[in-house]
Amino acid sequence: MKYLSQLSLLLPLAFFVGAAIQYVGLSSSDYTFSSMVIRDGFIMISLILSLPLVYKQKWASDRNVLRGLRHLFFLVLITSAILFLSGNRLASLRDRFFDTDFLRINLGDNVLIISWAFFAIVFMLIALGTLRNLIYIKRKKSTAAIFTWLMIFLLLYSLTSLPEYYTDSILNKVPLFKYLNYAVLFILINFSVVNSFRVSWINYLNKKQKIACFWGGLILVPVQILFVLQFRHIHPIVSFSPLLERFIEMGMVFITIYLCMSFLALLAHLPTAKLYDRKIQQIQSLHDLSRALSSEFNWNKLVRTIVKLASEVTEAEYAWLELYGPKKGALALISSKQLIEIERKSWNAECVEPLIEWFKRTKETMICNQINKNDLVKNLRTWKKDIGSLIAVPMIASDRVVGFLYVGKRFEFGFEQDDAEMLRAFSDHATIAVENARLVEESIVKERLEQELKIAHEAQMKLLPKQMPTIEGIELDAVCVTANEVGGDYYDFFKLGDAKLGIVIGDVSGKGPSAAFYMAEVKGIMEALSKEVLSPEEMLIAANEILYKNFDRKTFISLIYGILDAKSKSFTFCRAGHCPIFFVRGEKDECQRLEPKGLGVGLDPGPLFEKSLQQERIKLKRGDTLLLYTDGVTDARNRDGDEFGEKRLEDALLAVRDKVSIDIKKHLIHTIYSFFDGQNAYDDLTFIIIKAV
16 A cells, blocks of 8 residues: 555656656747647646545644634745746747747746646645645535545546647648537536635634634635736746646636635624524533532532623623522522622522512513613612613422522623523523532432432423424423433433424433433523534534533433424434434334434544444325334333333334324323333433424
């Protein structure tokens, strides 16, 4: 393989050297049509053998986009500078080439033209290789084929353009060949534009990097355009090889189109660059909270951590935590950030009493961007005079309000709905931590552990959807029945528009409170990522990249994420190490297992996970039924130790395939618990039913 790799470099170089020797060795009398054809033949072979080098470059990837952009930036600037410096000399040599009284130029000029030709080939191969790696980031199935066709038509266009230079050729007198050249050019431009839309690498840049690329683009795009115009004006290597001249020229046109499209896409991303960075920061804060709170039982340190992270996750100036005392005690200000001493001492529950009563009725999050105009919180200004906007979240455990978490800013309109949703997710974690810390303070260990499991169980159930979403033409139903202790089963739905619904089901490895905490962390991540409306494959790749950094190496989660499209009546999904989906066609008495490839989330940092993932799409007809489930269903055991198994689940599903979704759910639950025969469930039982009606 080592020798083959060296040979792949030497062969195209040998043909180029052959063309150069033939060019230098000819006398003016030998400079004929046939000699040009031979030289262009050498160049064509050299180009074909060189193209694999475009596919072997690794200067740009999803993990090092900036390196590829830097290579391209300096490559274009250096090449442009060389062209502008040697432009006058190259232009004069071109004019002498087209002169009817052409005489052979001296050796120094020959070396200049050949050197420029060689440098132009190297520049083009490196530039195309760099663009190819950028285009392949987040590639689709058709990406490689479209780029390959671009390379093919780039060579074809160079070949079909030759009659324009070969005035003695018979092909120059055939109009059809000229039209063929136009057709190839049209297709080449189309492939260039299509490839130029592949700019997913912009998503990998943070705000600082996007701004740097913006200023770099302001320099690079005009330089590249001037570079192309100067090249077309000078025609620096037409005397050496018209074919190479056209190849380099159209390659530069493609580079220009791609750079312009990338710059426009970057401009579109700039307004949301800060929002994207903020979203990543919020997700990271949520991870920090989950880790810190799940292991922190020191009461004073815990409450300080809650208000500190609450202000960070919402970028608030103030934050304070109010909690009821144990056993229905009075409400008290427990911890705060950026409140002065007189404010902490003068606090009392009366200033927010209307808000507290509203919380007890609705248990909803309050976001207020104008304190003075909201009757529920305007009395708060009597205590905190410099507050302009506020978010308040009730902390609920076991359907009981245990306290309230507030964040505020001096100015009005300081918060968005996204801040409220993130603080709500944050408070769910904080509530569990607060209750656990209180239990730790109790002297009886058994009572503490039982209460911890109860709170974690109820908090886990609270994180699951409270009602089924509605989507036209589809019936949905789901159930999650936990075992004696909390576990890691999880399902959720995400509205992705009027006619699309994201569906996820998962199972965290292990059992107990740790699995429940990880499940809550997964829920927060999936909710945050669902707002980006990613494809199932992109969604799981992004989730894996985040979770791998935060899971310990003994923990992983199996997931299925899919998008249900009511308009196209289709379900597109990816499976990350989870149980297969059972699919029953309405007109057939058989159950089909859908089991595309996929590795569990959190097992691999990225490359292997992304490579193993396989996205699948199925069309749904009236009467079709999909069953998504966790292994707690099939691993359920009776008194004799026999597993319920997939065969019994298939039979149970087929028996009610003509029923509505709620009847299917009832039948499956009845069948499973009948199999138990009074035995307690070993694991959580979770499944989702999707019925096309």
